[in-house]
Amino acid sequence: MTTVSMTVNGKTVSADVEDRTLLVSFLRETLGLTGTHVGCDTSQCGACVVHIDGRAVKSCTTLAVQAAGTAVTTIEGLSSGGELHPVQAAFRDNHGLQCGFCTPGMIMTSVDIINRHGAHLDEATVRHELEGNICRCTGYHNIVKSVLDAAGRMTTSAAAE
């Protein structure tokens, strides 16, 4: 057992875990943050994507101990003050989700994509960047629309600030 401490969604957390505990298990089982999902176990589907120090990471293939001392953001910590994050709002407004299972990972990846590309996103880039997130429901059509819409919203609001 190892004591692991990190910041999750702005709160400091600490727990004793088996060395082999995956970050996703730590989030889901130890902390009860079940918004992060496990879809494949092999780092392919991206249902488990969270942010570690602001970067999108697959938590199903990250050990909890590897995240020690970092700041982790999960889907539960993305919005603040009751306002949806622009990516969350864009997914809702563009019907970018159906069963909702891949959605948290899709949204966390999309935030990272938009953070890195800003206003320069186009459909081909979004599709290429989403390669590590699998959705079986939407055919990606409305997910791509959601990401492009969100990119527009985020760059507009950034320009206004």
Place this chain on the structure above:
Amino acid sequence: MGVEGIGQSVVRKEDKRFITGKGKYTDDIKLQGLTQAHFVRSPHAHARIKSIDTSAAKAMPGVVAVLTGSELVGDKIGNLICGWMVHSKDGSPMKMGAFPAMANETVRWVGQAVAVVIAETKNLARDAAEAVVVDYEELQAVVDVREAVKPGAPQLHPEAANNTIYQWSIGDQSATDAAIAGAAHVVTMDIMNNRLVPNPMEPRSAVAQYDSADDHLTLWTTSQNPHVARLLLSAFYNIAPENKLRVIAPDVGGGFGAKIYVYPEEIVCLWAARKIDRPVKWTADRSEAFLTDAHGRDHVSKAELAFDADHKIIGLRVHTYANFGAYMSLFSSSVPTYLYATLLSGQYNIPNIYCEVDGVYTNTVPVDAYRGAGRPEAAFLIERLMETAARQFGMSPADLRRKNFITQFPHQTPVIMTYDTGDFNASLDAAMKAIDYAGFPARKAASAAKGKLRGIGISCYIEACGIAPSKAVGSLGAGVGLWESAEVRVNPVGTVEVLTGSHSHGQGHETTFAQLISTRLGVGIDTVQIIHGDTDKVQFGMGTYGSRSGAVGMSAILKAVEKVEAKARKIAAHLMEAAEGDIVIEGGEVKVAGTDKKMPWALVALAAYTGHNLPDGMEPGLKEGAFYDPTNFTFPAGSYIAEVEIDPDTGKTTVCNFTAADDFGNLMNPMIVEGQVHGGIAQGIGQALLEGTVYTGDGQLLTASYMDYAMPRADDLPSFDIHHTCTPCPGNPLGIKGCGEAGAIGSPPAIINAITDALGHNHIEMPATPDRVWHAIHSRMAAE
């Protein structure tokens, strides 16, 4: 708050919880004292179990129990059933081999459960499972249907000689033989329909809890139809009587058919929870999902389509081997028969059809309904034949189709179905216009100038859904009726709860069903709660599959709300001293037509509950239920056109344009309908280009993870161009046909017709991977 009625693209009510990480899926459930199950699975495709030694596993840390198939038999847990009786053409019933929840004598596919370890944590259960020693005597396995039926092939079940479940037929053999014998042209093809793994993104999961004080069990499970699950668990698997078993399907992360069935794992978790008197959870990992979720498709067919000299179809003869896998799954028998061969007429006037289907056991994962279930196989077969015929005749594929389209309705096909309505020319026109079919030669030339091969392919599909009229399916062997039930409960303040037997696992029922109530009662959708997926709350329901939740589920809700309206009108007429026939409910008010008399909807509801001033003899309350049994299947149909570009150096196919023009009848929420079509097309393109389920000859599944099985990803697909035509369905009060499966049914033939058009090489198997396409190009070049 405005009325958000049917026909509007209302943003989904359920999305808030999913986009904020507050969805509640089965694996999210935590209970006091929860244990974790891990299954020991067969590594062999076919073997006799000589012994199972669980002693070392039982001594491992944190292990609560290790249970095997023989204990299951000892506790009289029933074998899994197939719920649809199909008879062979000789009149004999299908040959169903015993399917225990954990094998205790013979294993018949890689992944079949033989024991379960229950421990304090998932990791401890997994560790201990490694210590269970199973001594197997390996037997020869067979995975290919054509090999399985040969003399001397390994035999799976003593009940089924030559591994044959049934030899079924439909249609008039002698008339069809005569038509083909006298035909001016006969197009003959061998057609494979590749095995697919459904892969809903949420792996299956089960949590079972036993309350020893009440001798009551609760199961949370990833099910598309929790009431059917409870019925099976009670009536056939001997888990508990229905009144002592509650089944809850909370948020479910996609189904696509794979979550219709009760699987061994749910049975074992319930049985074990009672045995150890602690809650038990099991959640599949992805490889377990590949090895245990029912697979789809897997047909090998030979088909002959006969034409007269004027290119009118005069007959269709088909023989299909359908791979069932190692056991008969719940609805497996119906898929390659009544859901497949009954759709072989496609959109065409075909006077004579005869189809034989041989159902065959192999040492592979059981096969059952997957999005479209039989109808994609039928559409692929007929649409490949039509395209091939057009090429042989040197005709435009659109013109050959138009020449043979059914244009008069109702139309009785020679294979049971009566198409109620449709306009096949309208959808083909819409698709050809949208994709600029006339401009294709110029685009092909532009591709050629870049050294690329461009092709265009049409697919005109029809399907039967809105499953299904109970009497009709009963006469065909179904073990259940396929009606739906609903209850509409108006609260004293006028808000509404709808309890439905349909289950939503991505389809957006919480929104569309609320839109129906909003339209009828004039209340905002936020005042309507849709309740589903819990056998303790909803009286009964047949669940969601076969694109039935709109046509059947919503029709039941409509019937119930009409009863509510009738009672509300009586109350309002009494309160406002008006004639009942003059009462109109609209915009959240109840009005007397032609006067200024009116009262808010909420006050009518309140009056129903106070009971202070109701018509003499009327019961208080405002709550009504209804069962709706459809009178016919519905027949969504449409035209899909795919345009592809192939790089001859790599064999890689790029889908450049994909246009769909569907006739789903009336649309309840066009945004959600289009989303369903997008997802279906993606699965169809996945089947056509990417998804191959590969077994070795000895039954090892090589494609058992996302590292090996090519799921469609965002950069494999284009954006889709979706159009609608509309002939309202006359068979249900809302005029709905259903939209859930169409995309997966219509798209594979469009893609393969486009690829073969580009290649000028008429045969390529699905999935048309770069390797296969490259070889098709280069074998042709070598031949030239």
